[in-house]
Amino acid sequence: MIKLNVLADEIQAGPQLSVVVPTFNEATNIAELVNRLDVILQGIRWEVIFVDDNSPDYTARIARALAQKDRRIRVIHRVGRRGLSTACIEGMLASSAPYLAIMDGDLQHDEKLLPQMYHTLESKENLDIVVGSRYVDGGGLGDWNQGRAQISRFATWISRSVIKSNLKDPMSGFFMLRREVITDSVDKLSGIGFKILLDIFASVSRDLQFKEIGYTFGVRHSGESKLDSLVAWEYIMLLLDKTIGQYIPVRFIPFALVGCVGVAVHMSALWVTFIAFGTSFIMGQIVATLVAMTINFFLNNFLTYRDLRLRGWGLLTGWLSFSLACSIGAISNVGISTYLFQENTTGWFSSALAGIIIGAVWNYAVTSVYTWNQKS
Ligand code: GDD
Ligand code: MN
16 A cells, blocks of 8 residues: 555545547537536546647647646647547556546537446446447437448448457447456557547457447537548558558558659659750759659658658758658669679569669668657
8 A cells, every 4th residue: 555645535536437538629629528528427436538639729728727627637738749549549548547438529429428338338347348339229420411421331341351340330439448458459559540449449359349329420519520531541551550560561551652653753854854854864863863752752741651740840851861761772772673683683674673672661661760750
């Protein structure tokens, strides 16, 4: 036992339930959310953890002001990073509670489900997770238009490729689980994109015991959705990570695709300078290389490293380190392919291909560490 220097009744035990709420620009919603939690979670020792990615509307500051009046409110303020799933993971890891809930900050998830989720988990020992579901009895999509509903159903359908459980709504962002589920899966979670529930189901080594409770997806209280076309892209990356991610780092795929675009850009720029403007070949090559590297840098910053995107001065130093790394990559590419070709071990095509692959892997490895500072 720890020795305490205050009266025992001044001390309160830790929470039984942590509600983890990822936020980005939800300043106008969080006070209302806290009010509703306070009403609905009477009788449960709860806390709410807002995990905010440095929202420009100062969500974190407002959450801290609320927390000063109520210690059940906590804030994790992340800087230089974006991501709904990683925010949820970090929120859950920052809690000590035996039960953890994930919920949006815009009041689209029906908080009235929380007590039922909690009591269900508490009373059924072998149950791991309770999911707020739009696709079981009592559930619905609310006022979603046909298009979005269809996309959601399609995404649900392809999620079957990475999870075995017959979960009706693996795309739900509203659920409650036992801490052990996270403890068991945290090393394997991808943390890519929006779909943290799917990530959890695809990462645990056993079959999770789950129950789905229907609810109707509500309308956003205020503010705007962060769902954009890149969310679909991130979803594909999550599926890839869960399938081939154990063999190659999943970011290498977009990096290589961007590299292919770079080749096309290079050839076009070379054509413009060398053919159309009639510069010398070497001059055309220098210009084309610079243009291709620059475009590759920005594309990778936008797509491959969306969550670690460089901004401001970071763009300049990032571009410099990227160009430097790729120059060395290009030199080794030419050196290796020339060597292979001259040794006559392989033909021209496979010599060149080997050079390209080695150069690409080098570029990826070096820029992932030096340009985007990715920790392993
Ligand atoms: N920390 C952090 N970082 N939070 C984020 C980020 C981010 O990069 N992007 C979004 N959020 C927060 C939002 O502030 C909100 O609280 C919650 O994540 C959901 O974002 P919305 O932009 O409101 O998403 P939605 O309403 O389109 O999607 C919801 O519905 C899906 C059902 O299909 C989400 O709940 C999804 O998780 C859910 O799957
Ligand atoms: Mn929303």
